[in-house]
Amino acid sequence: MITNKTLKLSLKSLREFAKKKLTDQELIDLDARDECPIEIVRELCNPDKIGIQLLFIPEEFGGMGGNTFDVYCICEEMARIDLGIATSVLATFLGSDPITVGATPEQKKLWLSRIADEGILFAYGATEPEAGSDLGALRTVAERVIENDKIIGYKISGNKQWISNGGVADAYSILANTQAGPSWFVVEKGAKGFTHDEPEDKHGIRLSNTAALALDNVYVNADRLLGGVEGQGLLQAQAVFGYTRLMVAAFGLGAGWAALDRAIPYSTKRIQAGAPLSEKQGYTHKLIVPNVARLEAARAYIEETAERIDAGEGSLNTEGAIAKYMATEAGNFAADASIQALGGYGYTHEYMVEKIKRDVRITTIYEGTSEIMEMTISRDRWQLHLKTRGQHYHDQAKKFEELHARHPNVGAGSAAVALHALAEVMEKARLARLTRYQHILFRLGELIAFAECAGSLARRASLMAENKLNEKANRRFDATTLAAISRVFAREAALKVTQDGLRWIVGGGGISDADLDTFARRFASAAHRAQAGLISDMDFVADTLYGRAQRASAA
Ligand SMILES: Cc1cc2nc3c(=O)[nH]c(=O)nc-3n(C[C@H](O)[C@H](O)[C@H](O)COP(=O)(O)OP(=O)(O)OC[C@H]3O[C@@H](n4cnc5c(N)ncnc54)[C@H](O)[C@@H]3O)c2cc1C
Numbered sequence: 001m002i003t004n005k006t007l008k009l010s011l012k013s014l015r016e017f018a019k020k021k022l023t024d025q026e027l028i029d030l031d032a033r034d035e036c037p038i039e040i041v042r043e044l045c046n047p048d049k050i051g052i053q054l055l056f057i058p059e060e061f062g063g064m065g066g067n068t069f070d071v072y073c074i075c076e077e078m079a080r081i082d083l084g085i086a087t088s089v090l091a092t093f094l095g096s097d098p099i100t101v102g103a104t105p106e107q108k109k110l111w112l113s114r115i116a117d118e119g120i121l122f123a124y125g126a127t128e129p130e131a132g133s134d135l136g137a138l139r140t141v142a143e144r145v146i147e148n149d150k151i152i153g154y155k156i157s158g159n160k161q162w163i164s165n166g167g168v169a170d171a172y173s174i175l176a177n178t179q180a181g182p183s184w185f186v187v188e189k190g191a192k193g194f195t196h197d198e199p200e201d202k203h204g205i206r207l208s209n210t211a212a213l214a215l216d217n218v219y220v221n222a223d224r225l226l227g228g229v230e231g232q233g234l235l236q237a238q239a240v241f242g243y244t245r246l247m248v249a250a251f252g253l254g255a256g257w258a259a260l261d262r263a264i265p266y267s268t269k270r271i272q273a274g275a276p277l278s279e280k281q282g283y284t285h286k287l288i289v290p291n292v293a294r295l296e297a298a299r300a301y302i303e304e305t306a307e308r309i310d311a312g313e314g315s316l317n318t319e320g321a322i323a324k325y326m327a328t329e330a331g332n333f334a335a336d337a338s339i340q341a342l343g344g345y346g347y348t349h350e351y352m353v354e355k356i357k358r359d360v361r362i363t364t365i366y367e368g369t370s371e372i373m374e375m376t377i378s379r380d381r382w383q384l385h386l387k388t389r390g391q392h393y394h395d396q397a398k399k400f401e402e403l404h405a406r407h408p409n410v411g412a413g414s415a416a417v418a419l420h421a422l423a424e425v426m427e428k429a430r431l432a433r434l435t436r437y438q439h440i441l442f443r444l445g446e447l448i449a450f451a452e453c454a455g456s457l458a459r460r461a462s463l464m465a466e467n468k469l470n471e472k473a474n475r476r477f478d479a480t481t482l483a484a485i486s487r488v489f490a491r492e493a494a495l496k497v498t499q500d501g502l503r504w505i506v507g508g509g510g511i512s513d514a515d516l517d518t519f520a521r522r523f524a525s526a527a528h529r530a531q532a533g534l535i536s537d538m539d540f541v542a543d544t545l546y547g548r549a550q551r552a553s554a555a
Helices: 004-021 024-033 038-044 052-056 068-081 083-102 105-118 233-238 241-269 281-310 317-341 353-364 370-387 392-406 412-431 438-465 479-507 513-529 534-545
Strands: 122-125 141-147 150-164 171-178 181-188 194-196 210-221
Touching (some): 068 083, 068 241, 083 105, 083 233, 122 150, 171 233, 241 353, 281 317, 281 438, 281 534, 317 353, 317 370, 370 392
């Protein structure tokens, strides 16, 4: 268990370490040289120095036993510093996951204690040249080595692709096919027949080492099969998806905010047409405020999911997918808008936002691409829609109508509009069997993510107003501002679900002309009416961001 005080101290020491060792110039130079600063990564993982890995190792193995919420906070902070270095640290975390989830007590003691005490670096070897999103296509094999009718070891052969820490790790979790199916093995560096390629020359996260691995009859003893039972590999990988996707979600969030936190101060100093850019609505309301709203909606979903995982609700894979999808897409938009916000300066290396944009690009690709997230979200919620005979999102919407009655200012009314519209769109899709179109199935995933995040942010704003927010939760904004941010996002979600939903239903031939008019009257007009007050709420959020005397909000 980590107290709030300890967590805040860890975050502070991370920031101070970065301030000293990872100045902007240092980061720019390392990025230009395409160099992984391995000594910095090792210092971060050295228990006598920063020892950041201790946070995610259970106390019984010498760690601090941080929970999901703690790890989210640390991941966000690391991403604000540098996403490449954050990836390197996360690789140890990912690599140790199959151990935490599936290893025998002896294996856990051996490997988790070594990560805690010695700060050894792990890599997570799942992806292959032919097996990316579809891990089932895995070709690496682990052949049994038998002596006196007993399995004494395995010989592993195959290739792994895009492995973070691939060229610098001390130990590797490797997914390989056994007779009984995919299984995780630990392979140590230097094992005979085990080699890695030169680091990849990447678009972004150039401070992280990414390398292909080759295994040519690499022998490991039988006790390197994690859990001691063959065929558990995919289950072990799936058991932590909710958790690990939340960490990458925190990366998107941290990187997105890192970019905005450069654009916001820049715009107060840059004078154009006689006034700072920060005074210009056409600038703030396009480039800054909507990105703040999307990032904070994603944060609300991340925090809620982290709390639920910590409360023992299971691995919450779909919620992890929604958090990752929203936060990483929002992080990318925010970083791109930040380049625009700095104009020509934003397009140069010196101002950092272009590096952040290149770095954050990976977050919609690794740990499951955005398209795979859309599929995961849509398939799962589609089942809920069917099971409840179309009522699932109507029921959710009713809860937000109740919340709106108690807290009329937190955007719950617009969130309810989004959720009702979502239920109707899904029902129309069911009646016309539109999920036979993969594109519509995936687009539904996007709409579901927007509607659920609008709900989460409204709930978070209400908890903040009642002073009931988790003590470790981010408190950048006060209750009034968070409520305004929530209203801005909920309006976007209501409009998006209604307009895009209708677009795909009409596009798939799923609605008659007469029905279209009814639907448009009921839901589209509600979504349009929900936009009332949008401009004054955006003014209010901009005023808060720029520390100006606030005009009245729409609430
Ligand atoms: C810098 C970096 C670091 C990485 N680190 C690691 C690591 O440490 N360990 C590890 O195991 N892996 C790692 N990866 C691999 C990463 O997880 C994969 O790249 C990712 O899962 C996608 O697989 P792929 O590259 O083969 O793309 P593909 O799976 O070939 O996908 C290509 C495109 O097709 C889309 N697509 C795929 N399947 C479908 C479908 N069924 N329907 C519709 N569209 C689809 C995808 O969304 C994507 O847009 C890393 C990758 C990079 C680039």
